[in-house]
Amino acid sequence: MSKIAHVIVDVPIMQTDQPFTYLVPQEIDEAVEVGVRVEVPFGNGNRHIQGFVVGIDFLNNQTEDSDQLKPLVGVLDLHPVVNDELLQLADEMAKTTFAFKITCLQTMLPSVMRSTYKKWLVAVKDVPQHIEEEVFLGLGERDWEEIKESSYLSELHRLRQAGCVDVRYEVTTKNKVKTMKVVTANLPREMLLDIQANTRKNAHQKHRLLNFFIDAQEGEFSVKELVEEHDLSRQVIKEAAELGWLLEEEREVYRDPYKDRVFQQDEALVLNDEQQVALDRVTKATSENKNEVFLLEGITGSGKTEVYLQAISNVLDEGKTAIMLVPEISLTPQTVTRFKRRFGDKVAVLHSGLSQGEKYDEWRKIERKEAQVVVGARSAVFAPLENIGLIIIDEEHETSYKQDESPRYHARNLAIWRGEYHRCPVLLGSATPSLESRARAQKNVYHLLQLTKRASDNAILPTVSVVDMRRELKQGVTGSFSTPLLTELTERLEKKEQSVLMLNRRGYSSFMMCRDCGYVLPCPNCDISLTLHMDTKSMKCHYCGHEEGIPQCCPICDSKKIRYYGTGTQKVEEELQQLLPDARILRMDVDTTRKKGSHERLLQKFEAQEADILLGTQMIAKGLDFPNVTLVGVLNADTALNLPDFRSSERTFQLLTQVSGRAGRGEKLGQVIIQTFNPEHYAITLAKNQHYEAFYQHEMNLRRQGKYPPYYYTVQLVVSHEEELQAAKKMHEIANKIKQALTPQAIILGPTPKPMARMNRRYFYQTVIKYRFEENLGRVLEEILQESQKDIRSGLRVSIDMEPQHFI
DNA sequence: AGCACGCCGACT
DNA sequence: GTCGGCGTGCTC
Numbered sequence: 001m002s003k004i005a006h007v008i009v010d011v012p013i014m015q016t017d018q019p020f021t022y023l024v025p026q027e028i029d030e031a032v033e034v035g036v037r038v039e040v041p042f043g044n045g046n047r048h049i050q051g052f053v054v055g056i057d058f059l060n061n062q063t064e065d066s067d068q069l070k071p072l073v074g075v076l077d078l079h080p081v082v083n084d085e086l087l088q089l090a091d092e093m094a095k096t097t098f099a100f101k102i103t104c105l106q107t108m109l110p111s112v113m114r115s116t117y118k119k120w121l122v123a124v125k126d127v128p129q130h131i132e133e134e135v136f137l138g139l140g141e142r143d144w145e146e147i148k149e150s151s152y153l154s155e156l157h158r159l160r161q162a163g164c165v166d167v168r169y170e171v172t173t174k175n176k177v178k179t180m181k182v183v184t185a186n187l188p189r190e191m192l193l194d195i196q197a198n199t200r201k202n203a204h205q206k207h208r209l210l211n212f213f214i215d216a217q218e219g220e221f222s223v224k225e226l227v228e229e230h231d232l233s234r235q236v237i238k239e240a241a242e243l244g245w246l247l248e249e250e251r252e253v254y255r256d257p258y259k260d261r262v263f264q265q266d267e268a269l270v271l272n273d274e275q276q277v278a279l280d281r282v283t284k285a286t287s288e289n290k291n292e293v294f295l296l297e298g299i300t301g302s303g304k305t306e307v308y309l310q311a312i313s314n315v316l317d318e319g320k321t322a323i324m325l326v327p328e329i330s331l332t333p334q335t336v337t338r339f340k341r342r343f344g345d346k347v348a349v350l351h352s353g354l355s356q357g358e359k360y361d362e363w364r365k366i367e368r369k370e371a372q373v374v375v376g377a378r379s380a381v382f383a384p385l386e387n388i389g390l391i392i393i394d395e396e397h398e399t400s401y402k403q404d405e406s407p408r409y410h411a412r413n414l415a416i417w418r419g420e421y422h423r424c425p426v427l428l429g430s431a432t433p434s435l436e437s438r439a440r441a442q443k444n445v446y447h448l449l450q451l452t453k454r455a456s457d458n459a460i461l462p463t464v465s466v467v468d469m470r471r472e473l474k475q476g477v478t479g480s481f482s483t484p485l486l487t488e489l490t491e492r493l494e495k496k497e498q499s500v501l502m503l504n505r506r507g508y509s510s511f512m513m514c515r516d517c518g519y520v521l522p523c524p525n526c527d528i529s530l531t532l533h534m535d536t537k538s539m540k541c542h543y544c545g546h547e548e549g550i551p552q553c554c555p556i557c558d559s560k561k562i563r564y565y566g567t568g569t570q571k572v573e574e575e576l577q578q579l580l581p582d583a584r585i586l587r588m589d590v591d592t593t594r595k596k597g598s599h600e601r602l603l604q605k606f607e608a609q610e611a612d613i614l615l616g617t618q619m620i621a622k623g624l625d626f627p628n629v630t631l632v633g634v635l636n637a638d639t640a641l642n643l644p645d646f647r648s649s650e651r652t653f654q655l656l657t658q659v660s661g662r663a664g665r666g667e668k669l670g671q672v673i674i675q676t677f678n679p680e681h682y683a684i685t686l687a688k689n690q691h692y693e694a695f696y697q698h699e700m701n702l703r704r705q706g707k708y709p710p711y712y713y714t715v716q717l718v719v720s721h722e723e724e725l726q727a728a729k730k731m732h733e734i735a736n737k738i739k740q741a742l743t744p745q746a747i748i749l750g751p752t753p754k755p756m757a758r759m760n761r762r763y764f765y766q767t768v769i770k771y772r773f774e775e776n777l778g779r780v781l782e783e784i785l786q787e788s789q790k791d792i793r794s795g796l797r798v799s800i801d802m803e804p805q806h807f808i
Numbered sequence: 809a810g811c812a813c814g815c816c817g818a819c820t
Numbered sequence: 821g822t823c824g825g826c827g828t829g830c831t832c
Contacts, residue, residue, distance in 0.1 A: 009832090
């Protein structure tokens with residue numbers, strides 16, 4: 001009876017999106033189980049690739065078809081890296097997002113566990129001398145990448161046929177475990193004393209070492225620590241180990257990014273009655289194992305986080321675990337500290353600021369059940385926790401919870417799936433819930449919990465005023481700062497209070513334009529203008545990363561009057577510095593926060609009041625909590641309003657509400673000034689009044705009329721090709737096919753070129769489908785994907801995005 | 809994806 | 821007649 005394994009192989013295409021069956025060699029029989037990664041030979045050439053074991057079987061009669069199966073090469077893991085639940089989740093994800101199973105599986109794991117491949121040419125026998133010298137350089141083996149262009153290729157091909165040379169495939173996975181050498185006393189205390197008595201007096205090192213272990217008696221000590229802090233040499237430790245006094249061992253260590261920080265433990269705060277009601281409802285669901293979804297709608301400052309913390313604490317008390325998702329952008333040191341203070345070592349943090357190795361270590365901490373609470377961004381929804389008692393998604397309206405590449409999953413949906421699996425509640429929280437979630441709460445699909453009061457009594461809602469920039473313009477203000485905003489800023493400087501200024505970068509950038517002929521410097525690959533970056537002194541494309549020098553004169557008319565336009569943070573900073581020469585300004589944007597830890601340093605500086613004004617993009621809108629900030633200014637509230645996206649009002653409202661919440665977090669009264677060219681727009685007037693409910697009603701009405709989510713579902717199909725005609729043709733073909741399969745109730749928008757029609761030298765066409773009930777939709781989309789496979793060779797790419805978050 | 813196979817034109 | 825170009829099919 002021979003063991004066989006069903007394996008999902010690392011070839012992300014449709015034809016291989018299914019398990020392949022391999023024989024399990026006797027020698028590694030024990031190690032091969034469901035959920036481990038394996039190395040398998042694949043295809044005609046038997047190149048070696050990584051795969052995931054998704055099933056195990058046994059063959060009774062060996063004669064039948066076992067001779068058609070290839071044996072797998074080896075095992076890459078000692079223990080399964082995906083359990084049964086996550087395997088099921090991968091299947092679910094593949095099905096609902098139209099992604100490949102292998103892509104889903106890889107997405108769930110830290111990136112270090114993705115294998116890299118290398119091909120070697122190996123000399124076997126009778127290799128001609130000139131090949132030996134020119135190709136193998138006398139080494140007997142050569143990296144294929146280095147010789148695949150060589151002129152000996154055909155000769156090598158013949159030699160391979162003759163068996164003189166061979167190809168070796170290498171699969172490497174970088175999930176290295178960091179280790180540390182530790183020593184323990186290997187002999188009882190009496191014997192150590194005995195040894196010490198017989199050791200020469202002038203062997204100072206040995207005496208010191210023996211004394212140390214006689215005093216310390218038990219415990220493990222790292223060699224590094226002994227050398228650095230107890231004045232012992234590596235040599236004497238090694239000798240002691242050889243003599244059998246000490247026992248040397250390699251210990252795994254975690255790269256703990258927070259190892260140098262001491263987190264002072266804190267205690268649960270007293271909740272107000274609203275918070276208490278919310279907590280009780282959630283806790284009741286967790287302890288009764290009820291799979292319910294709660295929507296916690298609470299104004300900024302209403303203490304949602306404290307409810308999360310106490311709910312998690314209750315879950316831990318029941319011996320269960322919890323996941324807390326926060327948007328990447330608000331996974332700030334402040335947030336992390338808050339969790340570390342409450343739960344100490346029980347917390348694992350997963351976010352993009354960590355190195356690959358650090359991420360892997362945090363993941364391993366979870367997998368080995370050393371962490372019970374996981375705090376992280378989108379992908380933390382895959383945390384390999386068992387016995388989950390609660391999943392929380394903070395700022396649930398954030399679009400970053402949806403991945404914008406394959407697999408295009410929404411963390412909220414997967415969290416709810418896991419909630420069902422574990423029979424535990426899911427808690428969605430936001431001051432400005434997405435219309436989708438809020439509507440579900442309305443229909444009692446989710447349970448609505450509301451926090452309407454600020455948590456601490458002395459914190460009052462800030463006053464919000466809107467400045468009409470059209471009027472300012474008429475009065476001769478041409479810059480980024482209105483008179484009221486400047487007045488307030490000046491006043492804050494005098495009072496030694498701090499201000500936060502936000503520049504809404506969405507739909508905005510600073511570009512070079514010739515004043516004489518109007519020429520705008522474009523990206524050679526994409527359909528947009530290049531953006532000026534002063535820090536690197538270059539022009540960059542925000543879409544494809546193309547970079548070139550700053551032009552000194554216009555490439556078309558040769559005029560020297562080529563200047564930059566638009567409002568980047570750097571330019572605003574300069575403008576502000578001129579207006580307020582004494583102000584200490586901190587700029588925070590992608591340029592000043594690119595380096596690791598710089599984000600944190602900037603905030604610390606601001607917190608220590610080493611600056612008066614924090615000027616930044618969207619990233620300052622979330623989660624920051626500085627008591628001395630009494631003024632928040634939004635320089636351009638409406639740049640996003642004009643984008644061709646039905647969610648642009650919703651985004652603007654959310655952003656303004658959120659940034660307003662940054663003012664007056666302490667005891668002083670806060671003020672918010674919103675500058676806009678659309679002062680009557682409902683997204684702005686309602687944000688001014690912090691009136692979510694009214695916004696919800698108004699926007700729902702528009703969505704109903706416009707047949708948009710949450711009344712309708714949406715799918716976006718995108719076709720791209722290097723030639724515009726090819727992309728357009730295929731898109732029309734697909735759109736026609738869809739039209740035929742769907743009911744007349746479905747609304748098909750397009751095909752149209754995407755607003756950003758060319759990106760990375762490719763042309764994009766899209767079709768959006770709005771629908772309510774379409775039985776055939778899933779099947780047709782599957783067919784479209786299937787049929788598009790043969791077009792891949794001609795350079796066509798087709799993507800399907802269920803419930804897209806961005807339409808541009 | 810990446811490998812082998814097979815069918816064509818250009819060359820010894 | 822053969823070398824190497826690229827289009828096609830398949831991968832346990």
